[in-house]
Amino acid sequence: MQESATPGGAPRRRVGRPRSGVLDRELIARASLKLVTSGGYTALTMSAVAKALGVSPSALYNHVESKQELMQWIQEIVMDGVDSSAFATHPLEQALLRWAASYRDIFVDHAPLIPLIAVLPVSGSPRTLQMYEEVAAGFTRAGWKQSQIIPSIVAIESFIFGSALDATAPLDIFDPGANAGNIPHFEGALAAQRATGNNSAEDAFITGLRAMITGLLANAELD
């Protein structure tokens, strides 16, 4: 999409440093991610990015079309942290468990990207496409019917995104407050879950992931 994709007669820019100016996609993305890491997504403003780079906010718009595009750059970097290597080495079930756990863990720290990603065309993100390729290859090698691979991937991904959002919730999110008393079954279940001492979000993620993968494998029609 960028330097790597300037074929033919496109105005070719020298590899490495640009000819003039201080800014760069790489520099902007890096500074942005640093801001997010230290202050969360509320700290990510065009002003803050510009300040971190010692430049005026309007200067950024010579290199990035919008804040939305900037967030796609961040997504590219974040997505690169997802570990999908297990598909090449492990049976599908275990590879899926590893991949999904890695995927979720990373997006717990980047929850504000989720509504964006869920809606963004993957064509803008080569790394995401590469990840899908590895996952799809895993399903194929396991003998899955081709037409069931995409729905299965999307289903797991939807669960991952939902779980990552859920993991950002406060621990006492289910506290019934003033409404306690009218909801015996729910309160009983809540008390029992608490008694296990498990983190609720983590517990739900593991339970749901195991269930979904078990269910997908059970319902799958193989070729």
Added chain:
Amino acid sequence: MQESATPGGAPRRRVGRPRSGVLDRELIARASLKLVTSGGYTALTMSAVAKALGVSPSALYNHVESKQELMQWIQEIVMDGVDSSAFATHPLEQALLRWAASYRDIFVDHAPLIPLIAVLPVSGSPRTLQMYEEVAAGFTRAGWKQSQIIPSIVAIESFIFGSALDATAPLDIFDPGANAGNIPHFEGALAAQRATGNNSAEDAFITGLRAMITGLLANAELD
């Protein structure tokens, strides 16, 4: 939380019309929801709500603490549309399928609420608590081990929220664009899914929901 919950010596306000002023929680919530229905969540600004009510924006703050609280009011109303009645009449598996489908369908039209809800304490939403009670009762009647009920509910809910986000994605979201060619397994799977003629998001939702429920039932330890 509101008029209905003013026990004891709390300053009781007459039912129906307030003593003075034009505004009201009911009126504000209704006008807000109307804005959302007609123009989506980008149309929901404090200015727009005020304008719809023929009042100045600052007037709203006599009745609502923040836009965030206003969105909680909307959530209350939206949540009321989720159909959890099947738990009282149907076996757990079928009740879960119905409930989840209803839940997702509703939140496809209210995706911007999802990041909010996933993080909001349920104590502020009696209707949400009531829904959880019905779902928990369904699990209990089916003989589930108490400590597994909450994780199972949260897992399904996470999947629902993720799927609702996914359903707002453009149809061509998976189009590999310029990166086509390097990703044979993914492209093959994509072509096969397309050949079915099914809506991709719908397909993934049904596949994932069936899988998760199958898996939860298979992995469950009953009492």
Added chain:
DNA sequence: ACCTGAACACCGTTCAAGT
């Protein structure tokens, strides 16, 4: 008690002007 109007402290983004 509740509403108005002005003001505040932000946003992201545009654009003429400079180099």
Added chain:
DNA sequence: ACCTGAACACCGTTCAAGT
């Protein structure tokens, strides 16, 4: 080609002043 500074068109929210 790239940066600056001023400006624009918004946000949500506060607050003194009125009734």
